[in-house]
Amino acid sequence: QVQLVESGGGLVQAGGSLRLSCAASGRTFSNYVMGWFRQAPGKEREFVAAISRNGGSTDYADSVKGRFTISRDNAKNTVYLQMNSLKPEDTAVYYCAKRLGVRVGVNPREYDLWGQGTQVTVSS
Numbered sequence: 001q002v003q004l005v006e007s008g009g010g011l012v013q014a015g016g017s018l019r020l021s022c023a024a025s026g027r028t029f030s031n032y033v034m035g036w037f038r039q040a041p042g043k044e045r046e047f048v049a050a051i052s053r054n055g056g057s058t059d060y061a062d063s064v065k066g067r068f069t070i071s072r073d074n075a076k077n078t079v080y081l082q083m084n085s086l087k088p089e090d091t092a093v094y095y096c097a098k099r100l101g102v103r104v105g106v107n108p109r110e111y112d113l114w115g116q117g118t119q120v121t122v123s124s
Contacts, residue, residue, distance in 0.1 A: 009118030022096030038092035
């Protein structure tokens, strides 16, 4: 049974950077498309970024393009989200998730396993 554990969240000033990590247990991590989502208080969970199984294909929400970078290290069973030029509106709980299928996708319903989330707070 694969489990996902996020880390790296915290409090940062606007314009700062954070790197989130998501460590997966199990030996089949490289078989899965992985994604990052976020959920702010009172809002629905929204797509942030996704990466293909070998890392060769990525997709980003328009709101984070040019600021966030998703990557993975299959040898370490870990997916990362490098977040630069953070804004107060990036404040949310960030979740990593494993997707069914072989293509990157933006619909959270296509992801079948989720981590517990890590809080990111950006102060103005």
